[in-house]
Amino acid sequence: MCFGGFSMEETVVGGSGNDGGEKSATEKSSSALSSSPKSSSDPVMYKLVRVEGDGRFVPATDDEVMEVEELLEDVKNDFSTDLEQTKDIIPKEGTSAHDPKLESPEGVLGGHCKEVEAEKSSSCPEEGRSSDENHVNQPGSAGQCSKTPARRNKSGKLNAAVLGRLKPDFSKLRGEICLDNLSIGELHETFKATFGRETSVKDKQWLKRRIAMGLSNSCDASTTTFIFKDNKLIKKGKEGSSKSDGSELKEPVLATVNDKCGKSPIGNGDKPEGHQILSLKKLRSSNISESKNEDSFTEERVAKRLRKPTRRYIEELEVESRECGGRLVLSAKNSGHAQLSPRSLVRPFQNIQSDRKAVVTRLDSLGGSGVQIPYVCRIRRGRPRENCMTLMEFHPSRMSMAAKLVKEAVEVHASRRDDETDNGIKDSIAPITVPMPIRCNPVPEPENDQMWPVTIPVEQEQDVEKVLDSSGETCDNNVTIVPTTKGGMRRKHHRAWTIAEVMKLVEGVARYGAGRWSEIKRLAFASYSYRTSVDLKDKWRNLLRASFARSPADKGMNSRKNAATPIPASILLRVRELAEKQA
DNA sequence: CTTAGGG
DNA sequence: CCCTAAG
Numbered sequence: 375m376c377f378g379g380f381s382m383e384e385t386v387v388g389g390s391g392n393d394g395g396e397k398s399a400t401e402k403s404s405s406a407l408s409s410s411p412k413s414s415s416d417p418v419m420y421k422l423v424r425v426e427g428d429g430r431f432v433p434a435t436d437d438e439v440m441e442v443e444e445l446l447e448d449v450k451n452d453f454s455t456d457l458e459q460t461k462d463i464i465p466k467e468g469t470s471a472h473d474p475k476l477e478s479p480e481g482v483l484g485g486h487c488k489e490v491e492a493e494k495s496s497s498c499p500e501e502g503r504s505s506d507e508n509h510v511n512q513p514g515s516a517g518q519c520s521k522t523p524a525r526r527n528k529s530g531k532l533n534a535a536v537l538g539r540l541k542p543d544f545s546k547l548r549g550e551i552c553l554d555n556l557s558i559g560e561l562h563e564t565f566k567a568t569f570g571r572e573t574s575v576k577d578k579q580w581l582k583r584r585i586a587m588g589l590s591n592s593c594d595a596s597t598t599t600f601i602f603k604d605n606k607l608i609k610k611g612k613e614g615s616s617k618s619d620g621s622e623l624k625e626p627v628l629a630t631v632n633d634k635c636g637k638s639p640i641g642n643g644d645k646p647e648g649h650q651i652l653s654l655k656k657l658r659s660s661n662i663s664e665s666k667n668e669d670s671f672t673e674e675r676v677a678k679r680l681r682k683p684t685r686r687y688i689e690e691l692e693v694e695s696r697e698c699g700g701r702l703v704l705s706a707k708n709s710g711h712a713q714l715s716p717r718s719l720v721r722p723f724q725n726i727q728s729d730r731k732a733v734v735t736r737l738d739s740l741g742g743s744g745v746q747i748p749y750v751c752r753i754r755r756g757r758p759r760e761n762c763m764t765l766m767e768f769h770p771s772r773m774s775m776a777a778k779l780v781k782e783a784v785e786v787h788a789s790r791r792d793d794e795t796d797n798g799i800k801d802s803i804a805p806i807t808v809p810m811p812i813r814c815n816p817v818p819e820p821e822n823d824q825m826w827p828v829t830i831p832v833e834q835e836q837d838v839e840k841v842l843d844s845s846g847e848t849c850d851n852n853v854t855i856v857p858t859t860k861g862g863m864r865r866k867h868h869r870a871w872t873i874a875e876v877m878k879l880v881e882g883v884a885r886y887g888a889g890r891w892s893e894i895k896r897l898a899f900a901s902y903s904y905r906t907s908v909d910l911k912d913k914w915r916n917l918l919r920a921s922f923a924r925s926p927a928d929k930g931m932n933s934r935k936n937a938a939t940p941i942p943a944s945i946l947l948r949v950r951e952l953a954e955k956q957a
Numbered sequence: 958c959t960t961a962g963g964g
Numbered sequence: 965c966c967c968t969a970a971g
Contacts, residue, residue, distance in 0.1 A: 867965080868965065869965095889960070889961085890960095891959075891960070892958080892959055892960085907958095907959070907960080908959090908960085908961095908965090908966085908967095909965080911960075911961075911962095912965070912966090915961095915962090
């Protein structure tokens with residue numbers, strides 16, 4: 375679980391999001407910092423402190439304490455071991471890990487805790503490992519790559535624990551895992567520990583793949599140099615492809631995955647926005663490679679998937695992910711919220727700010743508004759005009775309503791800008807204001823269907839069309855939901871063609887020729903920003919069909935009530951002429 | 958991005 | 965109407 379990061383230390387950090395520019399964070403520190411790893415049964419006391427920019431610990435305020443209290447309350451019993459490890463996640467100046475557990479022969483774990491600090495600002499895997507040399511005080515530590523994953527998994531486990539109030543079973547995640555030998559129940563446990571959520575899937579194979587991928591999903595598998603073999607991660611390539619050495623494979627099952635990936639996508643401390651975005655890229659790809667097509671998944675496949683999945687693929691993935699308690703960004707985040715606190719839903723934006731790691735966000739600067747929105751893939755690129763009602767109907771999922779609304783708001787915003795550009799209308803756009811309470815009123819006016827108090831210019835052409843539109847089909851309220859295969863749903867916004875539009879289209883075809891759709895759109899359809907060139911083409915196709923089909927004889931179609939714009943025969947005739955002329 | 962064609 | 969493969 376490399377996103378929706380909600381590890382203990384992060385939670386605490388988030389709880390004190392009152393750093394007014396001052397780089398400070400609140401973290402808890404263990405009063406038993408020096409305790410040995412085996413003393414996990416010892417009573418441990420935790421004190422909430424803020425870490426100032428210089429590393430000093432400052433006692434937390436009462437508010438801060440209260441912020442985290444209930445969280446800790448719920449989980450502290452489960453964290454006898456977790457907290458033990460957390461202490462090494464919380465970097466402390468000059469503290470070196472004495473934990474023998476943390477000093478594996480490879481120095482894998484010993485080094486990483488230092489790196490955490492510097493990782494805050496380190497960069498993307500493709501750019502190579504960040505060379506924040508100043509922080510690595512670990513002589514003879516193993517390759518940098520191997521450190522991070524170890525931490526990641528550790529954090530991942532913490533996340534899982536906090537998110538799902540689950541007791542992570544580290545023994546299952548530590549060391550080599552032979553998923554083959556696990557029973558369904560054990561697989562479920564492992565799954566739980568890996569993803570922080572339950573699963574009811576009984577399919578052993580599926581579980582194994584999920585878990586395997588889950589453990590390796592922190593980066594795009596295609597960029598790794600590891601492959602799966604017998605449910606173990608094996609480094610492929612020159613350096614000992616499948617050493618039976620064992621020592622090399624012990625920890626690596628968890629720790630090797632990120633060879634090239636570098637740092638953990640999980641948030642540490644104050645992360646620059648850029649970092650989040652980069653992480654998200656990884657998240658997306660990992661999501662993609664993680665699920666779907668489970669059946670055709672093979673070991674090598676991890677490294678094989680190079681082609682960027684199509685949008686539809688992603689959508690379907692989203693659906694699937696939802697169905698099985700998905701790990702997709704939003705779903706996962708939301709499920710986490712649901713379990714964490716109902717307040718989350720009430721104040722989504724505060725959460726974004728205070729629990730930055732819990733809500734995967736990106737900074738969106740559409741219209742210069744600079745809104746921080748939950749990261750979602752924009753499925754719609756064209757005309758995202760769905761109003762709230764249809765939206766809600768469409769997404770009965772656990773996807774956070776707030777997230778959806780914000781998403782749509784931004785999309786609408788974006789589309790509006792497109793429209794303006796199309797029409798050459800320039801106007802300043804008011805900053806998006808996202809209402810905290812979720813209220814949606816169906817707005818009939820199509821060009822005003824954004825549900826946000828956003829000031830946006832209205833094209834005057836709309837009024838023109840309203841006049842011309844005999845059928846009164848001006849609003850695209852009629853966004854129908856069409857079922858797709860795979861059981862998913864897809865929005866289909868329909869906007870009936872008016873006679874005026876058809877006439878313009880015919881005229882455009884006559885003038886510019888069929889096929890020059892972009893020309894026609896630009897010159898004859900400048901007013902109708904919602905008609906794309908593809909729409910024109912489709913409509914023309916339909917017109918052709920209609921004109922040729924109906925000309926021989928006006929057959930029984932008449933009885934049918936053609937409420938939707940019965941195209942006048944004259945136009946049809948014209949269409950036929952044009953078609954023959956061009957053919 | 959545009960066009961063409963399938964769904 | 966939507967999606968995608970080709971220019």
